[in-house]
Amino acid sequence: MRLLIVEDEKRLALSLAKGLTAEGYAVDVVHDGLEGLHRASESPYDLLVLDIMLPGMNGYRVCSTLRAAGNDVPILMLTAKDGEYDEAEGLDTGADDYLTKPFSYVVLVARIKALLRRRGQGAGASPxxxxxxxxxxxxxxxxxxxxxxxxxxxxxxxxxxxxxxxxxxxxxxxxxxxxxxxxxxxxxxxxxxxxxxxxxxxxxxxxxxxxxxxxxxxxxxx
Amino acid sequence: MRLLIVEDEKRLALSLAKGLTAEGYAVDVVHDGLEGLHRASESPYDLLVLDIMLPGMNGYRVCSTLRAAGNDVPILMLTAKDGEYDEAEGLDTGADDYLTKPFSYVVLVARIKALLRRRGQGAGASPxxxxxxxxxxxxxxxxxxxxxxxxxxxxxxxxxxxxxxxxxxxxxxxxxxxxxxxxxxxxxxxxxxxxxxxxxxxxxxxxxxxxxxxxxxxxxxx
DNA sequence: TGTTCCCCATGCGCCTGTTGATCGTCGAGG
DNA sequence: CCTCGACGATCAACAGGCGCATGGGGAACA
Structure with a gap:
């Protein structure tokens, strides 16, 4: 299972990467929206963790661009709760789930697992x-x-x-x-x-x- | 979402059923352990609320019998705190969560929702x-x-x-x-x-x- | 007592399953 | 190579079933 984390707060990104690696995922990290878009387009990730506020290109645009290109990798969005960005908008652009900062690490892992499971069932369970x-x-x-x-x-x-x-x-x-x-x-x-x-x-x-x-x-x- | 409540204290059972129905669940109630086992075996419930002290057959046995039969419906156990029964034992027999009486209605609903979410019902954790x-x-x-x-x-x-x-x-x-x-x-x-x-x-x-x-x-x- | 919600019953229109007849095709045997 | 019989394919027509809309009665709230 390969995950890509697109998050510019380096301390947070690193700690997530560390924890998720320990869970057995292969984790890549980038700190820039545009960079994230390129990575996601070119390699087959199983899931994206995508922050909204990003340098280069914001998370909404990364997400909608990917979707417009027909890429349906599961995307978990991270939103700050200060209200400048709206959760609903994230879902509208094609994200599969969102998580409001601050969140607990346990919850993040649970959501990631759920999304991966959902994907698995969507494809595998339907014969x-x-x-x-x-x-x-x-x-x-x-x-x-x-x-x-x-x-x-x-x-x-x-x-x-x-x-x-x-x-x-x-x-x-x-x-x-x-x-x-x-x-x-x-x-x-x-x-x-x-x-x-x-x-x-x-x-x-x-x-x-x-x-x-x-x-x-x-x-x-x- | 169909819930089965197995609880012999009729007043409590009724009040739970009423509240949960208002939450939008389809709720069935039985007051007897054996009866509960039969119901749970025969119909596809999304969750069981299972008391331990029950006439007919106690909650532990209902739970372990269901699990032995390969039924993995989420089970929320209700335990009295007077110590005759042990919480850990409930979890050992295959329950997913337990709640110690007396509990608040709000907590019960929260736990139920959490279990349903966790189990995912094929939909993952995202609500x-x-x-x-x-x-x-x-x-x-x-x-x-x-x-x-x-x-x-x-x-x-x-x-x-x-x-x-x-x-x-x-x-x-x-x-x-x-x-x-x-x-x-x-x-x-x-x-x-x-x-x-x-x-x-x-x-x-x-x-x-x-x-x-x-x-x-x-x-x-x- | 009024309103909302839930369930039931009815009638209608269209789709679909089934039938039987007819036509086509294959293969064995002369 | 031809003929004939059996098996299979296709078609049109009919009847019944399925799904939809609607309105009324009754229960559960406020």
Missing amino acids: VHVLGELRVDTAARRVFLRDDEVALTAKEFAVLEQFVLRAGQVVSKGEILDHVWDFAYDGDLNIVEVYVSALRRKLGATLIRTVRGAGYRLETAR | VHVLGELRVDTAARRVFLRDDEVALTAKEFAVLEQFVLRAGQVVSKGEILDHVWDFAYDGDLNIVEVYVSALRRKLGATLIRTVRGAGYRLETAR
Whole structure:
């Protein structure tokens, strides 16, 4: 875990760096806003601790510039409580959390951990499956084909999900029926064909391959 | 946020429930240890307030049984100070925090909030969530839309909070019901639709997107 | 007693699931 | 190589379900 501290009060910056290093983080420190922006743009940090009052470029601008460039590294802002700067403004510019000086070291560490955890969950906890040009986010129930979102109905999504979970394997119509339709359903297997047809129309014909007499197979990336 | 209070002193339990409900939590109360264990095992509570001296099964055993079953719901234990039971033992059995009777209501609420924050509920320690033009301060229970504060009722806020905690993911009506309404409620899922409707009216129609057949999704800014 | 909030019920409109018919395709066997 | 039968794909039409809006009744405050 790499952290960047952008803070011009050198004593504070140093003591934070020391403590966070002891926690097991790799910590870099800069004392200037512009310098911080460069560092953050060029290296992949896991989190930024960003003061607002900075020489070179103030924290708000560093933050909004990073965001404008598409950088979504978690940012913890440090604000002085004397009111010249507003906490809300920090959040508006795209910071993820703020802390008002003076703060306790324990609280800072807790917030940092929380932000890192949040990031971790946001990416890891939501199982996103990528198969070539197809991206399926089961938590958000969204499907993307080459950056374009594809709108699927509930049943279509459920069928696709079965294929994704067993990508590359042959899945029979009966199995799809068992997993997607409820127990009581005793209709025709043709219903599966109908949905495969719909998926092919929306996602491209080559994605789901027919295995005659056995079922279908979702093509894995190649 | 659903809380379960397990406390056999009925007057105390009732007054806590009343106060916490006013804070916007969905609160269930039981007066018996065994009953509490069952409830906690079967429903997804966000926090337990657990007395030690209880009929049926004492608080220690309730706590350790839950932990043994892999349930890691935050538990706040209430201990009498007369020494028959030991605070440390409570923590040993897997409680997250304890409070010695008599305690002030304010302290209790503070501890509860701290635990919920610490546990994060998937959201980290920051009480403020920013999603595009929406800013939700869960600690202060205030909501801002583009610098204007929006007045929400307790239930409206509770529903919104669920969405915010799982922003970008699909949340089903059932899940909302489970977390916002208490267990005594067994009404129609339609009630969720009514509240989503109210939120859309106050916060704009595009914020909460309907995912037909699955639930709703709070749009993340981007 | 008035106001606010919460829950329920109703009706409506649109989307979606399902069906059955028809058309296309594959492969085995003559 | 051709034919035929079986399997699969697609389409259109219908009915029911799902989600939304709205208003009223009732409870809980002040």
